[in-house]
Amino acid sequence: MGERPMSDRATDFDVLIVGAGISGIGMAAHMTEKSPSRSYAILERRDNLGGTWDLFRYPGIRSDSDMHTLGFDFEPWKHEKSIADAPAILDYLDTIADERDIRRHIRFGHKVIAADWRGADARWHVTVEAENGERKHLTANWLYLGSGYYDYDEPYDPGFDFGEFEGQVIHPQFWPEDLDYAGKQVVVIGSGATAVTIVPSMAKKAAKVTMLQRTPTWMFSRPAKDAVANFLRKVLPEKLAYRITRWKNIKMQDFSFKMARNKPQKVKDGLHKRIRKSMGQDYDLTPFTPPYNPWDQRLCLVPDDDLFAAIKGGKADVVTGHIKAFEKGGVRLKDDSFLPADIVVTATGLKLALVGKIKVSIEGEPVDFAQRFYYKGCMFSNVPNLAVVFGYLNASWTLRADINSDYVCRVLNEMEAKGVDIAMPVLPEDHGLEEDDIFDFSSGYIQRGKHIMPKNAVGYPWRLNQEYVLDRKQMREEPVDDGILALRRKGSNSRSSDETLEAAE
Structure with a gap:
């Protein structure tokens, strides 16, 4: 037909x-x-x-x-x-x-x-x-x-009561086009792929961005550019270069996933080693040490170490804790510490x-x-x-x-x-x-x-x-x-x- x-x-x-x-x-x-x-x-x-x-x-x-x-x-x-x-x-x-x-x-x-x-x-x-x-x-x-x-x-709603908080509350799924966050204090709630993307990006203009996580996430840093792919594109026909790179990446993904399932400790050590390379040998890895094995949840990608660079430069921070209340001017945690915030971003996940x-x-x-x-x-x-x-x-x-x-x-x-x-x-x-x-x-x-x-x-x-x-x-x-x-x-x-x-x- x-x-x-x-x-x-x-x-x-x-x-x-x-x-x-x-x-x-x-x-x-x-x-x-x-x-x-x-x-x-x-x-x-x-x-x-x-x-x-x-x-x-x-x-x-x-x-x-x-x-x-x-x-x-x-x-x-x-x-x-x-x-x-x-x-x-x-x-x-x-x-x-x-x-x-x-x-x-x-x-x-x-x-x-x-x-x-x-x-x-x-x-x-x-x-x-x-x-x-x-x-x-x-x-x-x-x-x-x-x-x-x-x-x-509708995104997932964890049911926060924003009480006395007078700042802006934003969910990544409905981002306002004209949000001005230059020089502002920002708290991003969550530690998944969305939060890990938003934090270093907002840190460029904001006064300070704090990633507030209940539980840490396994982070995996790698260059945003694939050197092998870019080399192959120079020396081979485009389609062939793409096919080879694609197969290489599929195989590497498969290998690393199976390695995480079979030898979790080895993978944990490797991920931590990468973070230390970026943050220094004496860096406290607690905010990046989840209570579960890698690939029990998706690994979070940190391209070009952008998140670590923002933390190192003092523009971003990672805090692990539970929220007690939203107060005037910020977020109070259960250990009574206070995170100042003009803007709260609820990167708390999607609803299937x-x-x-x-x-x-x-x-x-x-x-x-x-x-x-x-x-x-x-x-x-x-x-x-x-x-x-x-x-x-x-x-x-x-x-x-x-x-x-x-x-x-x-x-x-x-x-x-x-x-x-x-x-x-x-x-x-x-x-x-x-x-x-x-x-x-x-x-x-x-x-x-x-x-x-x-x-x-x-x-x-x-x-x-x-x-x-x-x-x-x-x-x-x-x-x-x-x-x-x-x-x-x-x-x-x-x-x-x-x-x-x-x-x-």
């Missing part, structure tokens, strides 16, 4: 992609190359592409994965810095969208509210809300959810959201994803023609986005070749699968969101794996028609309209 012209009149597509961030743009690019006969549209609730990288506007916003793995497998990362800021990442996504003619397929200001699968016509009936509040109805044979993993409307909070139903019956098993980290048990991206916890988000997009294109092509309309991972009720902890991670946002997460089995394919190299091999090499993914024509597993007509005659 040739591609239909993209216009506001088109309401019927082969594939509807939700979200124009890394996952959605990636899927569109894969489709352009691998399933060009299929029509698609991207629905994006915001007015710009980029997802997270367009939403967050806090100072210093940057990736905490290297761009050779946060970049796509089909598009080399060309910037000198491999730890990139948001504008560079948006530039990369814009280039992909423009070079592949993806932008005209995006409908901005379109928020997906609900999607109901109807087997009779093998289509998702999707309810969309436009910016003016108008409701629209679109249909698609396939739904691809690239809607990220957290709630865009599944499938972009879309009300998903099958024949009008709501789907409770917490009762479904993941299939190949991409689809769900007994849910037809629906795929999702939930990135890696121990590696970059895009690695999963790439393999899932590639896999769905293979499924679409197989469906076309066999003349079928439905692809569904079938799991019988008496499956007897042994369940596994979906996330072996102690991070707050993960623990808080576990109750909404789909189920994970011990054995592949009914799981969301955390091992990219293995996943990539299985997703690419195993046949689509694996005896689990049922490929059917519409009406074949229910009374089709033809059968009904025959019966009537």
Whole structure:
């Protein structure tokens, strides 16, 4: 089927992609190359592409994965810095969208509210809300959810009572455009990737920035520029240089993650050694010594030692403690120490959201994803023609986005070749699968969101794996028609309209 012209009149597509961030743009690019006969549209609730990288506007916003793995497998990362800021990442996504003619397929200001699968016509009936509040109805044979993993409307609220505090309170998810913090005292609550980015960035202009943490986080410092990558780009063709660097970084990530699990003390010593190299041999490492092992939560990246440099220069500080009260002029801790503050930044984390909070139903019956098993980290048990991206916890988000997009294109092509309309991972009720902890991670946002997460089995394919190299091999090499993914024509597993007509005659 040739591609239909993209216009506001088109309401019927082969594939509807939700979200124009890394996952959605990636899927569109894969489709352009691998399933060009299929029509698609991207629905994006915001007015710009980029997802997270367009939403967050806090100072210093940057990736905490290297761009050779946060970049796509089909598009080399060309910037000198491999730890990139948001504008560079948006530039990369814009280039992909423009070079592949993806932008005209995006409908901005379109928020997906609900999607109901109807087997009779093998289509998702999707309810969309436009910016003016108008409701629209679109249909698609396939739904691809690239809607990220957290709630865009509300961050996690730890329930602080700001009492007598008269200064400004800001959450990184809703950063005011015109915030003037020059010469101000700032307290940043939190010790995750967001706090570690904000503190050194604000410290350049603020009088003093204090990172207030309940629990320390393992910090990993590395140069923002990848010397090997930049050398290879000079001597090799761009695509080859990128491929080699990407593979090097994937292997190093995998190695360091497994080392942290198998020899945690060795990794702790290595991380501490790096901090001492920056801060001096007699530096007290208590603020950077968590009570858990590295990679029980995500390691925090400190590019070019920026956080340590800010602390060393007296512009930033790390304090471990519990909040007693917010008072006039600052924060009182339980040990009675006082942190002066004109501005409090609550970098207390995100709130997990599944499938972009879309009300998903099958024949009008709501789907409770917490009762479904993941299939190949991409689809769900007994849910037809629906795929999702939930990135890696121990590696970059895009690695999963790439393999899932590639896999769905293979499924679409197989469906076309066999003349079928439905692809569904079938799991019988008496499956007897042994369940596994979906996330072996102690991070707050993960623990808080576990109750909404789909189920994970011990054995592949009914799981969301955390091992990219293995996943990539299985997703690419195993046949689509694996005896689990049922490929059917519409009406074949229910009374089709033809059968009904025959019966009537």
